Amino acid sequence: MEFSRELAVTAVGPIPGLAVVDLPVHGDGRGWFKENWQRSKMVALGLPDFGPVQNNVSFNGAAGTTRGIHAEPWDKYVSVAAGRIFGAWVDLREGPTFGNVFTAELDPSRAVFVPRGVGNAFQTLEDATAYTYLVNDHWSADAQARYTYLNLADATAAIPWPIPLERAELSDRDRGHPALADVVPMAPRRTLVLGAGGQLGAALRGAFAGNGAVEFAGRDDLDLADPAAFARRDWSAYTAVVNAAAHTAVDAAETPEGRRTAWAANVAGVSRLARACLEHGITLVHVSSDYVFDGDGVDENGGIGGNGGDTGHGEDEPPSPLGVYGQTKAAGDAVVSVLPRHYVVRTSWVVGSGANFVRTMAALADRGAEPRVVEDQTGRLTFADTLAAGIAHLLDSGAPYGTYNITNDGGALSWADVAREVFAARGRPRSAVRGVSTREYDDGVAAAADRASAGANSATGDGAGAGGTRRAPRPARSLLRLEKIKAAGFDPPDQLDELRRYLEAGEG
Incomplete structure (x- = not known):
């Protein structure tokens, strides 16, 4: 020796x-x-x-x-x-x-x-x-x-x-x-994707296509809010978990029942998931949201095509959520951040398969409508394919663990800006989209809900519960800084280029 x-x-x-x-x-x-x-x-x-x-x-x-x-x-x-x-x-x-x-x-x-x-x-x-x-x-x-x-x-x-x-x-x-x-070779540990039935889940299926070591689970396979679902699964079989599952009914989360449901899935469920990952040495990728911020104090210069990539919310900014959904996402982020092997991926304004804002605007444009759209909330679109590719890059490249913002690139847009881009792509005049303030829009939604509720109460003879569910507060400025994910080797494509591709492919 x-x-x-x-x-x-x-x-x-x-x-x-x-x-x-x-x-x-x-x-x-x-x-x-x-x-x-x-x-x-x-x-x-x-x-x-x-x-x-x-x-x-x-x-x-x-x-x-x-x-x-x-x-x-x-x-x-x-x-x-x-x-x-x-x-x-x-x-x-x-x-x-x-x-x-x-x-x-x-x-x-x-x-x-x-x-x-x-x-x-x-x-x-x-x-x-x-x-x-x-x-x-x-x-x-x-x-x-x-x-x-x-x-x-x-x-x-x-x-x-x-x-x-x-x-x-x-x-x-x-x-x-x-x-x-x-000898039958030992199969590799797998990557488990939760929330496989959603917009991001569908995009992750594309990003991991052909990879037999990736397993997809929808809510029926593993419900984050169900403690028994965790006990039934052999966590030692996995090397990474991508959590694309969440309670995302932002407005419903403001109701008493919705608040309990949001906390059960987005905090209690994420805590159980984090514990399983800690006990088995699993890397956890947890998808989060711009709703963890209130949107105050953020410089979003540039507008359409402007230099929005150097401004906005950074990964180290303390959370300041306005509503219940944002509070639950911020709490889930805090739980995940204590894991030795974690990626918290914050994103905004996701567009993928299924119902989404772009599809709604395209349908309105095709019908000849002239919608009222909020123009004092600004941010950046994230196409689900881009987000899925960014997540795959973090796992494949072995990037340093921590929090990353992933959206498409480009300057800050308002929802009205996005709607006008969709209308223009459909051959409709941009002026067909009327920009309104968040307050004007919320007042209109509340008035419509009150009218619907009053009509229902009159028909049933029930005078209780007048008024419908009010909209949750939204961050006024949602732009997320992208320097960190770019430094990790992933360069997201421009949001307007992806918007045109999305519409041309008939997805909108």
Whole structure:
């Protein structure tokens, strides 16, 4: 054993994710001491922060004891407490490196990080050898049923055991494991997309098309507001979760029933999801909203085609929500932000499949209508395909964890500006869209609701409950700054270009 090595982490070429760790061992006449696992130092050198939850020790009385080859559904960090071993690792994961082999001799001054699905085996080279390992999931009989095994004597792997296997100590079970040609590779952990039935969910299906490692779940598959739904799911199967599910009925959230529903889904449900992700080392992508801001104090110079990308709400701005929906989204953001592996993705004015503002304006234009549209709320459109591509980029690129704004690019628009662009694309005059203030619009909605409610009460003889649901407060300025997502390598297309593409494709 070599004393006083420099702590170092070295990646292993044949098997992605496998790493050898040289450990400083300090010794004198009394014996020796080492820091077997030192999270901050080792993570800084490139080892993953894999969150071990169980520590195991294998004691082997005689040289030649040989164990393996076992590929487990978790990561592990292996080291030697006493003696020496010859270690062998075979990639048994699905993919192009399946069957690749790496071998090394280990003593207390060297350890190995073994990723999930890489087969692990060792042979003791000295009597009284103790082999230790940390794992990031708890062993159980159910977990063992998901192991993948390879025969120690497999001719394809051709592991050069220092002590021939016919003279080694093996278990009958290890002797009976299959040859490489008969091994079913361990499938990768999957990405789970929640809210698959919505506008963003449909776009995420397109962004991940052809990727068999992505699973989609609608509300019927996993309802965030249902605690039992979480207990029924095997969270160890996932490496990332994209939460595109939420209670988004902004106006209904202002009612007593709607308030409870919004908090149940957007806060309590997100808290349960965050806990599952924390316990299983899952990366959580959580989609949030411009509604976490009140829109005050934001410079949105530029107008149509202006330089809106350098102004607006930044990722570090403290939340200041106006209504219940915004409050629940801000609370959900705060919960997710404490996870070690998280992306909070804030967006605004989403346009995708199904009912949305652009489709409504296109239909009005086609009918020859002259709508009243709010012109004192400004922001930027986000096409669902752009948002989905940005989310996929964060996951695929391994961008630093944290909060990101993702919208389409371009200057600040009002809702009336957007409506006029749609009318012009439909061959209607821009002047057909009448701009009104938020207050004027809300007063009109309230008056219409009051008339409808009064008519219903008159017809039923019920004089209670006059007046309908009032509209929730909206942020006056919703522009989100895009410098951070651009610095991460994703450059969103211009909103007006995407609007034309959307309309030309017949989606509007």
